[in-house]
Amino acid sequence: MKQMHLAAHFPGVNSTTVWADPRSGSQIDFASFEHLARTAERGKFDFFFLAEGLRLREHNGRIHDLDVVGRPESLTLLNALAAVTDRLGLAATVNATFNEPYELARRLATLDHLSEGRAAWNVVTSSDAFTGENFRRGGYLDRADRYTRAAEFVATARELWDSWTPDGTPRPFAHTGRHFDISGEFTVPRSPQGHPVVIQAGDSDEGREFAASAADVIFTRHGTLEAGQAFYADVKARLAKYGRRPGDLTIMPGVTVVLGDTDAEAQENATEIRHLQVSPQNALLALEQVWGRDLSSYDPDGPLPDIDPDPESDLVQGRVKVADPLAVAAKWRALSEAKGLSIRQTVVEATARQSFIGSPRTVAGELEAFVEAEAADGFILVPHLTPGGLDDFVDRVVPLLQERGSFRSEYTGTTLRSHLGHAEPVWKG
Numbered sequence: 248m249k250q251m252h253l254a255a256h257f258p259g260v261n262s263t264t265v266w267a268d269p270r271s272g273s274q275i276d277f278a279s280f281e282h283l284a285r286t287a288e289r290g291k292f293d294f295f296f297l298a299e300g301l302r303l304r305e306h307n308g309r310i311h312d313l314d315v316v317g318r319p320e321s322l323t324l325l326n327a328l329a330a331v332t333d334r335l336g337l338a339a340t341v342n343a344t345f346n347e348p349y350e351l352a353r354r355l356a357t358l359d360h361l362s363e364g365r366a367a368w369n370v371v372t373s374s375d376a377f378t379g380e381n382f383r384r385g386g387y388l389d390r391a392d393r394y395t396r397a398a399e400f401v402a403t404a405r406e407l408w409d410s411w412t413p414d415g416t417p418r419p420f421a422h423t424g425r426h427f428d429i430s431g432e433f434t435v436p437r438s439p440q441g442h443p444v445v446i447q448a449g450d451s452d453e454g455r456e457f458a459a460s461a462a463d464v465i466f467t468r469h470g471t472l473e474a475g476q477a478f479y480a481d482v483k484a485r486l487a488k489y490g491r492r493p494g495d496l497t498i499m500p501g502v503t504v505v506l507g508d509t510d511a512e513a514q515e516n517a518t519e520i521r522h523l524q525v526s527p528q529n530a531l532l533a534l535e536q537v538w539g540r541d542l543s544s545y546d547p548d549g550p551l552p553d554i555d556p557d558p559e560s561d562l563v564q565g566r567v568k569v570a571d572p573l574a575v576a577a578k579w580r581a582l583s584e585a586k587g588l589s590i591r592q593t594v595v596e597a598t599a600r601q602s603f604i605g606s607p608r609t610v611a612g613e614l615e616a617f618v619e620a621e622a623a624d625g626f627i628l629v630p631h632l633t634p635g636g637l638d639d640f641v642d643r644v645v646p647l648l649q650e651r652g653s654f655r656s657e658y659t660g661t662t663l664r665s666h667l668g669h670a671e672p673v674w675k676g
Contacts, residue, residue: 249618251654252497252625252667253645254338255287256296258633259318262533262598263503265523265631272634275319277327282634284328287335290641291655293666294336294367294444295328296466296627297321301342302378305564306532307541322354329362336663338367338446343396345373345382348403348427355443356408356435364439364662368404369446369466370457372397377564394453396426401445401461403427409675411437418676440662441671450478459485463669464497466627470601475500475622497624497667503602504628506639510605517604520631521595530591533598536563537575547591551576551583600629607643614644615653 257280258264265271273279284295300318304311321339328337337358341351351368359366372393373379403422410420410433421430447454447462450469458465459482469475483493505520507513525533527547534551535542539560542552556572569575583593603610617623630636648654664671 248615248651248653250668251614251618251648252499253290253292253654254294254296254336254499254625254627255283255292255637256298256501256627256629257283258630258636259298259300262524262529263600263629263631264633265520267523267526268632270632270635274633277324279634280324280328281331283630283637284332284335286635286637286641288332290637290645291658292335293625294338294365294663295325295332296338296369296446297324297340299340299342299369299371301345301373302381304566305377306535307562311532322358325366326358326361329358329365332362332365334365334658334661334666336365336367336444336666337362338369338444340369340371340448343370343372343400344393345379346400348400348422349407349429349431349433351400352404352407353433353435355404356438359438359440359443360435364664366438366440367444367446367464367663369448370397370401370462371448394457398457398461399424399426403429405442405672405675407433408437408442411435412676413437413674437674440664441674444663444667444669455482456485458482458496459491460489462496463664463667464499467498467500468502468601469500469622470599472617472620472622475601475617476620479621479623494668497669499625499627500601500623501627501629503600503631504610504640504644505602505604506607506610506643508606510609513605513609517602521599524631525591525595525598527591530594533594534590536566537569537572537579539563539572545590548589551580551590551593607647611644611647611651611653614648615651618653 259274287295299321321341325337325339355366355368406420406422411417415436417432419432444463445461446464446466447458448466450467465482467478469478479498482498486493486496505513505517507516530547531542531545537556538552539557539562545552556576558572579593579597582588582597588596603613614626628637628640645654649656658666660666
């Protein structure tokens, strides 16, 4: 049986988090991060994963109050978590558009040393001028340039990490390219796992190619087994042109899990959670993100608007824009008409992420089936509660996976690369 990889995503600014639940705790107190990280380590997870937000999102010119939460700087927080965990990988999402290679490579290498080889960098990009206003450049990159800068950024960071020999000798570095022209001496010795692990998030063709060329892990999403298999086969097939093997890239979709004592109870729990996630107000906001129009006068329990979206709208700022709002609206209308759904019911059904719903035994079997069918190498769990949303999974599902031999019972190594089954990168002197 194939071995599964598991990671934990800290809930944050997204439609997954249920704020109304009385068990929902602070999104910024260190105790919340510590609880989730310790739970993930107790479950022998590969890594703990933090997202990033570089500007508070706006909706119709106002701060989007339904997702205003603490979003502290990831690497600072992970350095603190390194002191209260022993084996768990620590992954920070850091933007390659609004940072510079020397400074970021130094911070990541520092985390890798302080954690004794558990650091990871989730590389993201931005073509968003709204976010860019928070930075000195005040601008942004054209979409076509985002991945070229990110690819050169990663390559430059690796040159910096390799500027120290494995035996601890520093050497000068020099890099000249389209986006970066730097030289000097790096201040941090080669890290315990060679380089921090590189994660890439994205499903676009550019994202898949970037992951195949440069990433160790790809964080993705897909809604069905068949979609997962298609993505898996496509990305793994791209590796050979870069001299890489299928095992060199670990594919881990983000998923939600809802448990119950029985499958029927789990379905009831899932229905309740979805309706808490998609409140009437959230339903209208989700609709406005597609339509690009103020739809506050519409009844969330009524039909979808009969007007078309405005593709040029800037009603929503700070979120990734819907690529083809007219096509999405047509798809939602077809779904609504076919099933007789209201606005809220349509949003509930159309925006659901890949979920595993059932008793612990059912969920364990479905997770294993995805891995065996090559739809994923593992999963990044996105709980709907902070900080205890992972507790039931670790207590009730992980032991079943361990009993069946599909997931580790103990860590066998000390670094994140060892958890992932990846070799230390060859030093390029």
